[in-house]
Amino acid sequence: MERLIIEATDETPNVNLSEDDAYLSFSGKSLPEDVRSFYNPILEWIDNYIGQARKKTTVEFKMDYFNTASSKIILDILLKVVDLRETGQELAVKWMYKTNDLDMKEAGEEYSEIAEIEFEFIPY
Amino acid sequence: MESPEKINHMEAVVLTYKMMHNYGIKLIYEGEINQSLTKVLAALTEKKLEDGNEDAAVTRKVYHVMIECLQNLCKHSDAKKDDNSEIVANEIFMISEDKSNYVITTGNMVNNSNLEKIRVTIDTINSFSKEELKAAYVKQMKEGSYSEKGGAGLGFLDIAKKTGNKFEYHIERLTNDSSFFVLKTNITKI
Numbered sequence: 183m184e185r186l187i188i189e190a191t192d193e194t195p196n197v198n199l200s201e202d203d204a205y206l207s208f209s210g211k212s213l214p215e216d217v218r219s220f221y222n223p224i225l226e227w228i229d230n231y232i233g234q235a236r237k238k239t240t241v242e243f244k245m246d247y248f249n250t251a252s253s254k255i256i257l258d259i260l261l262k263v264v265d266l267r268e269t270g271q272e273l274a275v276k277w278m279y280k281t282n283d284l285d286m287k288e289a290g291e292e293y294s295e296i297a298e299i300e301f302e303f304i305p306y
Numbered sequence: 307m308e309s310p311e312k313i314n315h316m317e318a319v320v321l322t323y324k325m326m327h328n329y330g331i332k333l334i335y336e337g338e339i340n341q342s343l344t345k346v347l348a349a350l351t352e353k354k355l356e357d358g359n360e361d362a363a364v365t366r367k368v369y370h371v372m373i374e375c376l377q378n379l380c381k382h383s384d385a386k387k388d389d390n391s392e393i394v395a396n397e398i399f400m401i402s403e404d405k406s407n408y409v410i411t412t413g414n415m416v417n418n419s420n421l422e423k424i425r426v427t428i429d430t431i432n433s434f435s436k437e438e439l440k441a442a443y444v445k446q447m448k449e450g451s452y453s454e455k456g457g458a459g460l461g462f463l464d465i466a467k468k469t470g471n472k473f474e475y476h477i478e479r480l481t482n483d484s485s486f487f488v489l490k491t492n493i494t495k496i
Binding site for chain 2 (some may be wrong): 193213217221247249254282283292296
């Protein structure tokens with residue numbers, strides 16, 4: 183599968199999805215006007231990846247800010263990757279947050295609870 | 307000799323200045339709100355608070371609430387022109403500050419047929435406890451779908467959850483068809 187790399191802008195995050203490394207990362211801000219047009223290619227990539235994953239997959243979020251429309255997409259991403267476990271693959275989710283950003287930490291805790299995935303919380 | 311028009315203009319400036327000062331108004335924008343303006347206003351305010359050494363958590367909350375409010379205005383303002391009304395059908399966005407709060411206020415035109423729905427939405431959210439808010443947010447995130455305009459129906463819930471404060475609102479009936487809807491959100495300082 184082709185690697186999917188999207189450079190960050192002032193309203194969309196940096197996205198780096200690699201099948202070879204089994205590493206999916208999202209970092210920065212997310213407040214696009216139309217979340218679907220930005221995230222649809224990403225969700226499609228993940229759909230294709232799930233059938234092809236051959237090793238432990240790590241998903242990393244290092245977000246400064248996301249709006250509510252993006253918060254729903256982040257849940258969609260998590261609810262997709264959780265299927266990896268059904269195909270027998272291991273999954274790790276790293277949730278990075280600024281040391282003093284407790285709202286961001288709490289958002290991660292909520293996702294972890296809803297998606298039933300244990301997160302590794304990493305302050306930076 | 308100064309024309310009366312000119313004097314009125316200058317008086318209006320002085321009045322505006324005094325009013326802004328008295329009510330602690332830091333920023334007013336009147337006009338059509340779009341995405342690029344949302345980013346500019348949010349970045350400007352974030353910078354202003356950082357420069358004033360405001361607490362990082364409070365600054366983030368203000369930034370967060372601002373973007374949700376502004377994106378709400380982009381998506382939900384009903385009428386763009388109302389010929390019978392005194393108020394031009396634009397949006398208004400305002401940030402003010404008192405001793406204990408930052409206050410974000412928005413105003414926009416709403417069709418009277420939509421008023422009841424908005425009123426019920428806000429009143430319901432205001433009645434929620436912290437736990438109920440969290441549950442409603444999670445439910446909407448899991449089960450809700452995107453509106454035609456790309457909203458996730460989470461904005462008000464998120465603001466209430468993040469600020470821990472109740473919304474205040476005011477409805478100014480303008481015509482048989484439309485009203486000006488004013489919504490006020492407080493972000494408590496630390």
